[in-house]
Amino acid sequence: MxxxxxxxxxxxxxxxxxxxxxxxxxxxxxxxxxxxxxxxxxxxxxxxxxxxxxxxxxxxxxxxxxxxxxxxxxxxxxxxxxxxxxxxxxxxxxxxxxxxxxxxxxxxxxxxxxxxxGDRNPLKIVRASNQYLFDDADTPYLDCVNSVAHVGHCHPAVVDAVAGTVGSLMNPCGWDFDYGDIRYPKDLQSYLPDSLNTFLFCNSGSEAVDLAVQLARLYTRGNDVLVVDNAFHGSIDSVHHLSPKVSKANNISSVDWVHVITMPDLYRGPYQGDDPLAVKKYIANARDMLDKIRLNGRKISCFIAEPMLTIPGCIIPPDVWLQDMYKMVRDAGGLCIADEVQTGLGRLGSHLWSFEAQGVTPDILIIGKAIGNGYPMACVVTSSDIAALLGSRIKEYKCTAVMNAVGCAVLDILHRDQFMASAATVGSFLLTELSKLRRKHEYIGDVRGRGLLFGVEVVWNKQSKKPAKEIAEQIVNRMKQENILLANEGDHRNILMIMPPMCFTQENAVLLIEKLDKVFTESYSQxxxxxxxxxxxxxxxxxxxxxxxxxxxxxxxxxxxxxxxxxxxxxxxxxxxxxxxxxxxxxx
Structure with a gap:
């Protein structure tokens, strides 16, 4: 034996x-x-x-x-x-x-x-500028994955904003200081619905998720959280249970207060685009989960999700799915949290926020490091009624002088350089050309996204849809040799992610398409x-x-x-x- x-x-x-x-x-x-x-x-x-x-x-x-x-x-x-x-x-x-x-x-x-x-040798990056990274031989690499450097790496206006405030005033602690004229919350408010009027500032997206869940529990007096399968919402200890992607990869045992619903993936999910009832079945799956929570004597505090599911592989939820989810969660007494760490501030081109593209308004909004162009700042935005439940702790989440300077600089650049309109134009070109590549290459099963956020599903063939992680990894490595940086993501790591800084141009998009076409052709030839x-x-x-x-x-x-x-x-x-x-x- x-x-x-x-x-x-x-x-x-x-x-x-x-x-x-x-x-x-x-x-x-x-x-x-x-x-x-x-x-x-x-x-x-x-x-x-x-x-x-x-x-x-x-x-x-x-x-x-x-x-x-x-x-x-x-x-x-x-x-x-x-x-x-x-x-x-x-x-x-x-x-x-x-x-x-x-x-x-x-x-x-x-x-x-x-x-x-492939070649796994890491690049030795020594400097960066706009949408380019440079190695120790001063070789430029087109960065197509760093959404954190929202308006471009080392943008002079952002660098000056940091240097000008850090050089004169660091963030004091232990006292309630008056930082003077802080305009950033007011400027950010002008881009948001009226109900989202209170701003709580943090140092990272993970901390912001932690704070958002705290607020939901205080407001609803519930404890349980609803999340989407394969989602990622942070890696610190207090929130990693909310990230099924992290739990799977690290063999972390599930906890009884986190409930995972099926990701509404019409390409690879259990209910696909050829099923006319697919959307209703995904909604029914979530309704069954909420009923189960109630029947077990538990109370839901919140539902947290990216309005456009980026980390699972740029999955755009079907029409009405998120609207129905928000309605069901609110009917069950929970709050709805939108995680816009990856998708916010005009990246979609058509809307400033992806929740707007889905026709919903969250009770709590989470924004990550993109608002500071990589400077360690994040923000939880909610109503004054919900924020008031923090009591005296609310002063711990003030906008500091450095955050104010950096945040205003990023908004000014977005407006001055019309990056949102550029994302719409370049994104339309990318969608058209990537769709052509899908029709041309057997290894490309699906293309989805908008603006400067796309996922390219790599498969062994279009009929089987079998995930081709090996091909995706080879494509990423070959593109690196062509001086273009991509990443493969998703549950099977077979989805090429395209999410560059907002200064990504039409010329950059043309080069990206040419190189992708070349590399996919080489792969099929092999x-x-x-x-x-x-x-x-x-x-x-x-x-x-x-x-x-x-x-x-x-x-x-x-x-x-x-x-x-x-x-x-x-x-x-x-x-x-x-x-x-x-x-x-x-x-x-």
Whole structure:
């Protein structure tokens, strides 16, 4: 029984390891990754064994098991000749006598790409300006993901506002100071509905979420919170339970006061666009959850959601979904909180706030670091009645002199440079051109968004809609080589996110589309090369097909993962944890 289990684990290993006796055995992928990087058993980079191979990583091959006892069965000749990552070409050369010149070239091209995913070397960014980042060689990179630098990196007006106030007045504490003429709350009020008239300032979006939930509980005397699946609302201890994305990635146990409803995703969700009743079914799912909360004797305090679900992959809720959600929550005695950390201040082009685009008005609004262009400030906006429940604590959330100067500078730039109108124009162009790419490329399953906020769903093919994380990661890495920075997000990490600073221009958009077209074309060509290899008769005669290898993985030979294997699941959880700890959106 134990032997069968060991063989089962071995069969699903992603790597082969050649031990000192020359036998090949499988190992868990997370251990293999560490060992391949030279961090296991004290192996140092450059250390060699008696055969001259690197002790740490020369013995690892990106292969899968043939499904039999690995120690007793030798690998095909080509594979046993691949003694190191750098020795792939030598393994291919072993086939030169058996293949024609054209077939040999195909094999060489295939195995040149048969390596772990892309170039992971981080950029060494030393300065930034507007929509560009510059590395230590002064190479510019077009930033297409940093929504925090709302009006552009290191905007001179914002830098001057910070320097002018920090140099003369820091934020004192312990006393109730009069900062003089503070105009920012009044300026911000002019862009909001009359009911949102009280401003409470914080240092981050996570702190703002914490404060918003406190206010909802004080006002409703309820405790429970309703959230959308795969949402992210902050990573500090008091709010990470409100982020199903964080809970999943870190294996955090759910708490009984947080209730998760199904994300209204008409592309990949349980109810999709071809179902005329899909929207009603999503609404019914939320209604059932609210009924369950009531029947269990619990009381809802609030529903918190992005009006446009950015972090889950730029999901635009169906028409009327959010309107019905707000009505049901309020009927149940709860408050509605709009998280506009990612979507506010004109990013959609058509509206200043995404809640306006959905035809709702929240009871509490959360705005993040974009209001300070990256300066650590955030804001909770609500009615005076709700804010009054803080009592004397309300003075802890005043707008300081630095926040006032920075916030006013950002609003002035948005108005002066007409960035909202620009976002509408550039966004319309992006939507048109990205839709053309979707029709052209098999790997693009869906395009959604507006203004300067888009998600591009990457799939293995349009029919299956199977998420293609590997392709998305390769696209991101190749775009980096083209000096354009993107990110892959979503529950399956297969959604390319486009959310640049608001100074992103039409010329930038043209360049982005050209490079995306080029890189997607290259990716499909690599798959075509692999398909040609599988059709070579001499290969089919001499090498047996390897069971469990997934089809069409850009030259990455990798088995399908099975959910019932504890070893593989643990490895995947470890990788997800590492990813979650370095996500770009954690900068709230």
């Amino acid at each position: 134990e032997e069968d289990r060991d063989r089962k684990k071995l069969k699903r290993s992603r790597f082969w390891y050649r031990d000192d006796a020359g036998a090949y055995t499988g190992m868990p992928s997370d251990w293999a990754r560490k060992k391949a990087r030279g961090r296991h058993d004290g192996a140092e980079q450059g250390e060699q064994d008696a055969e001259g191979h690197g002790a740490a990583h020369d013995r690892f091959l990106p292969l899968v098991s043939d499904g039999h006892d690995a120690a007793a069965k030798s690998l095909p000749p080509l594979l046993t000749r691949m003694d190191s990552w750098g020795g792939v070409a030598g393994g291919v050369a072993a086939w030169r006598g058996a293949l024609g010149d054209e077939e040999h070239e195909v094999m060489a091209n295939l195995f040149e790409s048969c390596q772990l995913q 798959r075509f090369v692999r398909d040609r290899v599988t059709s070579i008769p001499s290969l089919n005669q001499n090498v047996q097909a390897i069971p469990s290898v997934s089809d069409g993985r850009l030259g990455i030979i990798q088995p399908q993962e099975e959910e019932d294997d504890e070893l593989i699941a643990a490895s995947r959880d470890t990788m997800d944890l590492e990813y979650a700890q370095h996500c770009y959106h954690d900068l709230d």
